[in-house]
Amino acid sequence: MYAFNYQKPKSLADAAIALSKGGDAKLLGGGQSLIAAMKLRLSAPSDLIDLGGIKELTGIKVEGSSITIGAMTRHAEVARSKEVQARIPALASLAGGIGDRMVRNMGTLGGSLAHNDPVADYPAAVLGLGATVNTNKRKIAAADFFKGMFETALQAGEIIVSVSFPVPKRAAYIKFKNPASRYAIVGVMAAETGSGVRVAVTGAASSVFRVAEMEQALTAKWSPDAVAGISVPAGKLNSDMHASAEYRAHLITVMARRAVEAAK
Amino acid sequence: MKISMTVNGKSVSAEVETRTLLVTFIREHLRLTGTHVGCDTGQCGACTIHMNGQAVKSCNILAIQAEDADILTIEGLARPDGTLHPMQEAFREHHGLQCGFCTPGMVMSAVDLVQNHPNPSEETIRAELDGNLCRCTGYHNIVKAVKAAAANM
Numbered sequence: 001m002y003a004f005n006y007q008k009p010k011s012l013a014d015a016a017i018a019l020s021k022g023g024d025a026k027l028l029g030g031g032q033s034l035i036a037a038m039k040l041r042l043s044a045p046s047d048l049i050d051l052g053g054i055k056e057l058t059g060i061k062v063e064g065s066s067i068t069i070g071a072m073t074r075h076a077e078v079a080r081s082k083e084v085q086a087r088i089p090a091l092a093s094l095a096g097g098i099g100d101r102m103v104r105n106m107g108t109l110g111g112s113l114a115h116n117d118p119v120a121d122y123p124a125a126v127l128g129l130g131a132t133v134n135t136n137k138r139k140i141a142a143a144d145f146f147k148g149m150f151e152t153a154l155q156a157g158e159i160i161v162s163v164s165f166p167v168p169k170r171a172a173y174i175k176f177k178n179p180a181s182r183y184a185i186v187g188v189m190a191a192e193t194g195s196g197v198r199v200a201v202t203g204a205a206s207s208v209f210r211v212a213e214m215e216q217a218l219t220a221k222w223s224p225d226a227v228a229g230i231s232v233p234a235g236k237l238n239s240d241m242h243a244s245a246e247y248r249a250h251l252i253t254v255m256a257r258r259a260v261e262a263a264k
Numbered sequence: 265m266k267i268s269m270t271v272n273g274k275s276v277s278a279e280v281e282t283r284t285l286l287v288t289f290i291r292e293h294l295r296l297t298g299t300h301v302g303c304d305t306g307q308c309g310a311c312t313i314h315m316n317g318q319a320v321k322s323c324n325i326l327a328i329q330a331e332d333a334d335i336l337t338i339e340g341l342a343r344p345d346g347t348l349h350p351m352q353e354a355f356r357e358h359h360g361l362q363c364g365f366c367t368p369g370m371v372m373s374a375v376d377l378v379q380n381h382p383n384p385s386e387e388t389i390r391a392e393l394d395g396n397l398c399r400c401t402g403y404h405n406i407v408k409a410v411k412a413a414a415a416n417m
Contacts, residue, residue, distance in 0.1 A: 102393025
């Protein structure tokens with residue numbers, strides 16, 4: 001790992017100032033992706049701004065028909081939150097399936113989203129539930145947030161503060177995971193929300209995406225059979241040592257069917 | 265950079281580089297070599313310790329992230345008089361180790377597991393231990409040990 005300057009601001013305002021002070025500064029959430037990347041020298045920030053000391057970035061709040069989760073909330077906290085379990089069990093279960101228990105004790109919601117790893121789980125929750133990403137500058141709709149592989153709509157100096165998840169009528173997330181890394185080879189969030197049916201797929205392509213054809217079929221009839229005959233073309237899907245594009249295409253249909261079945 | 269934390273009940277402080285990993289600080293600065301480095305990529309769990317009561321992988325955390333934290337390593341698990349923790353005793357009793365390399369991480373992870381799942385089924389133990397790899401593939405007795413320890417914790 002290359003050397004860097006370290007700062008641990010106490011407030012969001014101080015973090016924003018530190019981030020804007022030139023150099024190649026990066027924000028540190030739990031570090032479960034960033035520290036690993038820095039060890040491999042894939043990432044070499046000049047400054048590391050640790051968000052671990054900022055109280056306003058933590059916590060889970062029920063606000064009317066949505067749940068707002070602070071960016072520094074650990075995956076394990078989301079997984080065991082009674083509020084999340086009661087209102088959006090699909091989200092609690094997704095958080096409880098990220099990585100392993102040690103990773104879940106450190107990794108954060110904001111960190112996962114800002115990183116936007118194409119095989120991460122949380123992007124499927126944000127896009128599949130139609131969540132809103134709240135930053136220190138604005139509110140970003142899920143549809144506008146994910147821009148591509150490791151790319152988001154976040155601008156220089158912008159910090160994720162929290163994410164608001166609308167409570168769906170029903171939803172479930174099912175993933176086919178890599179047994180070594182526990183990342184999603186394919187993960188599907190199927191949800192019936194106040195703003196319609198949403199099907200979001202992670203792990204399969206360069207970034208999380210929705211499947212309109214499945215959403216239309218599920219709008220007509222919420223049933224596993226409705227998606228069983230719908231497949232996503234393999235053309236734009238990832239192909240690697242873990243799974244070919246054709247296999248991922250097959251898995252999308254299978255995971256979608258299981259997610260719809262689980263979301264009763 | 266100066267860091268301070270509590271390790272196994274004792275206050276420690278030291279001057280370290282910002283890039284020092286927590287596991288490096290524990291092993292090389294404090295000379296507590298019970299915490300192992302296996303894969304060094306955050307997958308095998310051999311470096312598992314407790315930070316503020318929760319199991320974490322110390323090879324994937326900076327020492328400065330543990331500023332003011334309460335750290336527990338395998339050396340701090342037994343009682344001061346040498347009486348083994350019920351999890352350590354169960355690993356001994358049920359032969360939950362072969363070469364022993366993964367054992368400190370397994371034990372620390374398993375203690376956290378039982379604290380969160382007081383009476384775990386075999387299925388729960390297998391699922392929740394998926395962040396700890398045993399290259400001897402000694403999982404069967406490890407699961408037995410965790411189940412037995414859960415009854416005594």
